[in-house]
Amino acid sequence: MKVGVTVATIRDIAKEAGGSVATVSRVFNDNQIVTEKTREKVELAIQELNYQPSMLGRNLRTSKSQLMLVLIPSTSNPFYSEIIKGIQDAGITNHYNILLCETDAKPERENIYLNMLKNKLADGMISMDPTINLNKLNELAETHPVIFCSEYEQDGVIPYVSIDSEMAAYEAVKHLIMTGNKKIALINSEKKYLYARLRQAGYERALKEFNLPIQEEWIIHTEDLGFESGAQGMCKLLELEDKPTAVFAVSDTLAIGAMKALDMDHDQERSPIAVIGFDNISFSTMTNPTLSTIEQPMYRMGVNAAEMLMKRMKGEEVESVILDHKLIIRESTLPSKYI
Amino acid sequence: MKVGVTVATIRDIAKEAGGSVATVSRVFNDNQIVTEKTREKVELAIQELNYQPSMLGRNLRTSKSQLMLVLIPSTSNPFYSEIIKGIQDAGITNHYNILLCETDAKPERENIYLNMLKNKLADGMISMDPTINLNKLNELAETHPVIFCSEYEQDGVIPYVSIDSEMAAYEAVKHLIMTGNKKIALINSEKKYLYARLRQAGYERALKEFNLPIQEEWIIHTEDLGFESGAQGMCKLLELEDKPTAVFAVSDTLAIGAMKALDMDHDQERSPIAVIGFDNISFSTMTNPTLSTIEQPMYRMGVNAAEMLMKRMKGEEVESVILDHKLIIRESTLPSKYI
DNA sequence: ATGAAAGCGCTAACAT
DNA sequence: ATGTTAGCGCTTTCAT
Numbered sequence: 222m223k224v225g226v227t228v229a230t231i232r233d234i235a236k237e238a239g240g241s242v243a244t245v246s247r248v249f250n251d252n253q254i255v256t257e258k259t260r261e262k263v264e265l266a267i268q269e270l271n272y273q274p275s276m277l278g279r280n281l282r283t284s285k286s287q288l289m290l291v292l293i294p295s296t297s298n299p300f301y302s303e304i305i306k307g308i309q310d311a312g313i314t315n316h317y318n319i320l321l322c323e324t325d326a327k328p329e330r331e332n333i334y335l336n337m338l339k340n341k342l343a344d345g346m347i348s349m350d351p352t353i354n355l356n357k358l359n360e361l362a363e364t365h366p367v368i369f370c371s372e373y374e375q376d377g378v379i380p381y382v383s384i385d386s387e388m389a390a391y392e393a394v395k396h397l398i399m400t401g402n403k404k405i406a407l408i409n410s411e412k413k414y415l416y417a418r419l420r421q422a423g424y425e426r427a428l429k430e431f432n433l434p435i436q437e438e439w440i441i442h443t444e445d446l447g448f449e450s451g452a453q454g455m456c457k458l459l460e461l462e463d464k465p466t467a468v469f470a471v472s473d474t475l476a477i478g479a480m481k482a483l484d485m486d487h488d489q490e491r492s493p494i495a496v497i498g499f500d501n502i503s504f505s506t507m508t509n510p511t512l513s514t515i516e517q518p519m520y521r522m523g524v525n526a527a528e529m530l531m532k533r534m535k536g537e538e539v540e541s542v543i544l545d546h547k548l549i550i551r552e553s554t555l556p557s558k559y560i
Numbered sequence: 561m562k563v564g565v566t567v568a569t570i571r572d573i574a575k576e577a578g579g580s581v582a583t584v585s586r587v588f589n590d591n592q593i594v595t596e597k598t599r600e601k602v603e604l605a606i607q608e609l610n611y612q613p614s615m616l617g618r619n620l621r622t623s624k625s626q627l628m629l630v631l632i633p634s635t636s637n638p639f640y641s642e643i644i645k646g647i648q649d650a651g652i653t654n655h656y657n658i659l660l661c662e663t664d665a666k667p668e669r670e671n672i673y674l675n676m677l678k679n680k681l682a683d684g685m686i687s688m689d690p691t692i693n694l695n696k697l698n699e700l701a702e703t704h705p706v707i708f709c710s711e712y713e714q715d716g717v718i719p720y721v722s723i724d725s726e727m728a729a730y731e732a733v734k735h736l737i738m739t740g741n742k743k744i745a746l747i748n749s750e751k752k753y754l755y756a757r758l759r760q761a762g763y764e765r766a767l768k769e770f771n772l773p774i775q776e777e778w779i780i781h782t783e784d785l786g787f788e789s790g791a792q793g794m795c796k797l798l799e800l801e802d803k804p805t806a807v808f809a810v811s812d813t814l815a816i817g818a819m820k821a822l823d824m825d826h827d828q829e830r831s832p833i834a835v836i837g838f839d840n841i842s843f844s845t846m847t848n849p850t851l852s853t854i855e856q857p858m859y860r861m862g863v864n865a866a867e868m869l870m871k872r873m874k875g876e877e878v879e880s881v882i883l884d885h886k887l888i889i890r891e892s893t894l895p896s897k898y899i
Numbered sequence: 900a901t902g903a904a905a906g907c908g909c910t911a912a913c914a915t
Numbered sequence: 916a917t918g919t920t921a922g923c924g925c926t927t928t929c930a931t
Contacts, residue, residue, distance in 0.1 A: 228678070228680075228703075230907090230908055230909085231908060231909060231910095232908080240917075240918085241917065241918045241919075242908090242909080242910090242918090242919095243910080243911080243917070243918060243919075243920095244916090244917060244918075246909070246910055246911085247910095247916095247917090249909095250910080254916065254917090255916075255917085256916065256917090259916080259917080273675055273678045273679040274679060274908080274909075275620075275679050275680045275907090275908050275909070276676070276679050276680060276681040276908095276909095277616070277619050277620045277623065277625065277679075277680045277681070277907080277908070277909085278620060278907070278908025278909035278910090278923095279908075279909050279910075280616050280619075280620075280909090280923095281614075281616045281617060281619075281620045281907085281908075281909070281923050281924065281925085282908075282909045282910045282911085282922085282923055283909085283910070283923085284616065284923070284924095286616065288659075295645075296641040296642075296644055296645055297638070297641050297642070297645070297842070299636070299638060302635040302636050302641075303636070305635050305660075305662075306634075306635055306636070306662065309660075309662050313669065313672070318659060318661070318676070319659075319660060320627075320657060320658075320659055320660075321644075321648075321658060321659075321660040322657075323644075323645065323648055330652065333652070336612055337615070337657070339567070339612045340567075340612040340613060340614050340615050340616075341567075341614050341615060341616045341924095342615040342616070364567075447842075448842060448843070448845070448846050477843075477846050478846065480846075481845075481846050481848070484848050503636070503786075503787060504787075504816075504843055504846075506787070506820075507787055507816050507817065507819075507820050507843075507847070508846070508847070508848075509820070509823050509847075509848050569923090569924060569925090570924060570925060570926095571924080579901075579902085580901065580902045580903075581902090581903095581924090581925080581926090582901070582902060582903080582904095582926080582927080583900090583901060583902075585925070585926055585927085586900095586901090586926095588925095589926080593900065593901090594900075594901085595900065595901090598900080598901080613924080613925075614923090614924050614925070615924095615925095616923080616924070616925085617907095617923070617924025617925035617926090618924075618925050618926075619907095619925090620906095620907050620908070620909085620923085620924075620925070621906085621907055621924075621925045621926045621927085622907085622925085622926070623907070623908095680908095
C-alpha cells in the first residue's frame with residue numbers, strides 16, 4: 222500500500238482543464254449548460270488524473286449520504302437474505318447503498334444505528350427488527366424517513382410492507398384440518414412480537430371455526446427461530462400424553478427443526494405428525510419430507526420497502542402495503558406420505 | 561415526519577454553552593485539556609439540545625468514514641452469514657460499521673463498490689467475492705486497505721484469512737476412502753475459482769495416494785453453489801453406467817442438493833451413495849441423513865478479517881492467516897446408515 | 900485552558 | 916456559458 226499518494230480533488234481537475242471547480246462540478250452532475258468543448262476538456266483532465274469525486278465532500282454539501290440503513294435481528298435466518306437482495310437491487314438502481322445492521326436484539330446496538338440516522342450518516346431506515354424499541358423509533362420517524370418491513374406496529378404511524386399474517390396462519394391451519402387433523406399444535410415464538418400474536422390469532426380462529434378445542438399444552442413458545450428451538454418444541458409435544466397429529470410452526474426454521482426431532486424420535490408406536498411452516502425459504506424443498514409452508518414474497522417485500530423508503534426520502538407520502546401470501550402444499554402435510 | 565426541523569450543530573452547542581466550537585469538539589473527543597467546569601457546561605448544552613455530532617462533517621474533516629466494505633457474491637449462501645456476523649462484531653467494538661455489498665457476479669456492481677473505496681465513502685474493504693476482477697483489486701490495494709476472506713489470490717500481495725482447502729478436501733476424500741469407498745465423485749464449482757482448484761487438487765491427491773483412478777465422468781462442475789445445482793450434479797452421476805459409491809461436494813449447499821436428488825431417485829436397485837460436504841452450515845445437521853462435512857471456522861474468519869483490516873487501516877502491516885478446519889463425521893458417510 | 904480561524908471537497912447561488 | 920465564492924459541520928493549528 223503506497224503511503225502519501227494524494228488523490229486528485231476537484232480543484233486539481235479545474236487547474237488541469239484550465240477551468241473552474243464549478244464547471245467540473247457541472248460536468249459531473251450532467252448539467253446540460255456546459256459546452257461540448259468545455260466538457261471534453263474537463264473529461265480529459267478527469268481521465269488524466271483518474272479523478273473520483275469524494276462522496277465525503279458531496280455528502281456534506283448536500284447533506285445526503287445515499288445510504289439506507291437496514292435493521293435485522295440476525296443474519297442467520299435465510300428469510301432475511303431474500304428480502305435484503307430485493308432492497309439492494311432496488312436501492313442500487315437509484316444509487317443507494319445499504320448499511321446492514323444486525324441488532325442481535327441488543328439495545329446498545331440499536332442505539333448506535335438510530336444515531337447514525339440522526340447524525341446524517343444514513344438518509345433513511347428500513348427496520349425488520351421485531352425487537353426494536355418502538356418509542357425511540359417512532360420519535361426518530363418524526364424527523365427521519367423510516368419504513369417497516371415484515372414486522373411493524375399495528376395502528377402505528379410508520380408505513381410498512383408486510384403480509385396478512387393472521388389470514389396466512391388461518392389458511393395453514395385450515396389446510397391441516399382439511400387433511401384430516403383434529404389435534405393441531407402451534408410452535409410459536411414469543412407473544413411480544415406482532416407476527417407471533419397475529420399467527421396465533423389465525424391459528425385459533427381456524428380451530429374455533431371447526432369447533433376444535435384450543436389446548437394450552439399444544440401451544441409452545443420458543444425463545445428464537447433457530448432449528449434447535451423448533452426441535453425442542455417438537456420434543457415437548459412428543460412427551461405429551463395426548464399428542465397432536467399436526468403442527469403449525471410460525472417459521473420454516475422452526476418447522477425444519479421440528480421435523481428433525483420427528484426423524485430422531487424412534488417411537489414406532491406413534492402416529493405420523495404433519496408439519497407446516499411459514500416463509501418458504503429455499504431449504505424447505507430440501508428436507509425429507511419436503512415442507513408445506515406459507516410463501517412470503519420476500520424479494521418483492523424488499524423491493525417494495527426500498528422503493529417506499531426512497532419515496533419517503535424524497536418527501537413523498539407513502540401508504541402501507543400488504544402483499545399476497547400463498548399456501549404451498551408439499552409432502553410434510555400429505556397423509557399419503559406417512560401411510 | 562416533521563419537515564424543517566433543524567438539527568443542532570456544534571455551533572448551537574457552543575452558543576448555548578457560552579463557549580467556542582473548539583471546546584465543544586474537545587469535549588466530544590475526550591480531550592483531557594478541558595476543565596471539569598467547562599466540560600459540564602458543554603455537556604449540559606448537549607443534553608439540552610439533544611445534540612449528535614454529524615458524521616458527515618467529522619468524516620470530511622478527518623477523511624475517514626468508519627465504514628468497512630464487505631464484498632460477497634450473494635447473500636443466499638448461509639456460509640457468508642456467520643462470517644458477516646464475525647466481521648460485524650469485531651467492527652462494532654472498534655466503532656466501525658459494515659457496508660454490505662452483494663456483487664451478484666456483476667462487474668458493474670463491482671465497479672461501484674471499488675469506487676466507493678476510492679472516493680472515500682469507505683475506509684477499507686474485505687472481499688469474499690471469488691468473481692472479483694483481480695487486476696482492478698490489486699491496483700486498488702496499492703493505495704487502499706484491502707483484505708481477502710475465504711477466497712484469495714495465491715501468491716498475491718493482498719493479505720487474506722482462509723483455510724487450507726487442499727488439505728481439507730484431501731481429508732474429506734480420505735474419509736470416504738477409509739469408510740470403504742473406491743468410486744468417489746466430485747461435485748465442484750467452476751475451476752476459475754481458487755477454492756475449486758484447491759479442493760479438486762486435494763480430491764485428486766487422496767485418490768492417487770490410494771491408487772484409485774481419477775475418472776473424468778465423475779467430476780461435475782456446477783455454475784453456482786445452489787441446492788438445485790447440487791441436485792442436478794447428482795442426477796448426472798446417477799445416469800452413469802458406472803456409478804460412484806460416494807460423492808464429495810465442495811459446499812454443503814451442493815451436498816444437500818445432491819442428497820435430495822438421492823431421496824428422489826426411486827431406483828431401488830442402486831447401492832447407497834455416501835455424501836460429504838464442505839462448510840458445516842447449520843442446516844447440515846437438519847437433513848436426513850445428517851451431513852458429514854468439513855467445518856470452517858466462519859465466525860472466527862470474519863473476526864480475523866475485520867481485525868486485519870482495522871490494523872491495515874491504521875497503517876500496520878499484517879500477515880495472512882490460515883485457520884484450522886475440522887472433519888465432521890455424521891450419518892451421510894456412515895455405511896451403517898444404509899444397510 | 901480557551902478561542903479564532905483555516906480548511907477538508909464539494910455544490911449552488913450569484914455575478915459576470 | 917463560465918467563474919467566484921460562501922458555506923455544509925467538523926477538527927486542529929496557532930494565538931492568546
